[in-house]
Structure formats: C-alpha cells, structure tokens
Amino acid sequence: MKNTSLHIDLLFEKLTNVITKILGSYFAFFLALTLVLFWWGNNLFTSNNWHQNIGDIIFGFTFLSLFIIQKSFNRYSALIHLKMNELISSHKTAKNTVMNTGNKTEKEIRELSDEYIESEASFEKEINHALKDINSENQV
Numbered sequence: 728m729k730n731t732s733l734h735i736d737l738l739f740e741k742l743t744n745v746i747t748k749i750l751g752s753y754f755a756f757f758l759a760l761t762l763v764l765f766w767w768g769n770n771l772f773t774s775n776n777w778h779q780n781i782g783d784i785i786f787g788f789t790f791l792s793l794f795i796i797q798k799s800f801n802r803y804s805a806l807i808h809l810k811m812n813e814l815i816s817s818h819k820t821a822k823n824t825v826m827n828t829g830n831k832t833e834k835e836i837r838e839l840s841d842e843y844i845e846s847e848a849s850f851e852k853e854i855n856h857a858l859k860d861i862n863s864e865n866q867v
Contacts, residue, residue, distance in 0.1 A: 733834075740832045751801035756794040763787040 749755055767787060771780050 737832060750794060751797040759791055759794055763791060
C-alpha cells in the first residue's frame with residue numbers, strides 16, 4: 728500500500744513538472760492567445776449583452792495572464808536554484824544533498840528540511856551548553 732502511494736506520488740510529481748514546463752512555454756501562450764482571439768471573435772460581435780462581453784474580455788486576459796505568470800515563475804525558480812547551487816558548491820562544508828532540489832520529490836524535500844531543522848536544534852543546544860560553560864568559567 729505504501730509503495731503504491733509512493734509510486735502515485737512520484738507520478739504526480741512528474742506530471743506537475745511537465746505541466747509546469749508546458750504552461751510556461753511560449754508555444755502554450757500563443758496557443759492560448761489564438762484560442763482567446765478566436766473566442767472573442769466569435770462571441771463579442773454576435774452578442775449584444777455588454778456585461779457578458781466585458782466579462783469575456785476580463786476572463787480572456789486573466790486566462791492569458793496565467794501563462795505569463797507561469798513563465799516568470801519558471802524563470803525566477805530557475806534563477807533561485809542556480810544561485811543556491813552556486814552557493815552550496817562554493818562552501819566546502821556544505822552537503823551536496825541539497826544540490827538540484829528542483830529534481831527531488833516533495834517527500835524528499837520535506838525529509839531534508841526536517842533534517843536541517845533537527846541539526847539546527849542540536850546546534851543551538853551545543854551553543855547554549857558552550858555559553859553556559861563560558862559563563863560558569865567567568866564567574867569563578
């Protein structure tokens with residue numbers, strides 16, 4: 728059961744990655760633009776209802792905005808991943824497990840996040856213990 732769930736989750740991750748890339752492509756935008764222009768051409772001039780026409784225009788622009796926003800998000804996400812990879816690779820003590828996190832599944836990203844939260848908590852405990860030792864030595 729757990730294996731099936733993991734397999735379905737992995738397939739869903741792949742599907743969302745493909746759809747994200749498709750929606751952010753210029754081809755998808757021009758296809759949507761063609762569809763919206765065809766829709767407007769058929770509906771705006773045949774309908775006398777101005778409220779419906781205005782709603783159709785707003786809906787068309789909103790629909791096209793989806794593709795523009797997705798394209799800018801893809802670009803921004805790629806830039807963030809590039810910068811993160813550069814920073815990780817330049818730091819000698821950094822773990823390479825966080826490199827290319829865009830290729831990891833959501834479960835793997837959560838596990839890495841939990842690992843870093845745990846390491847941060849243990850690091851804070853070590854710092855607090857060291858500060859207590861320093862304070863006790865200074866009081867003597």
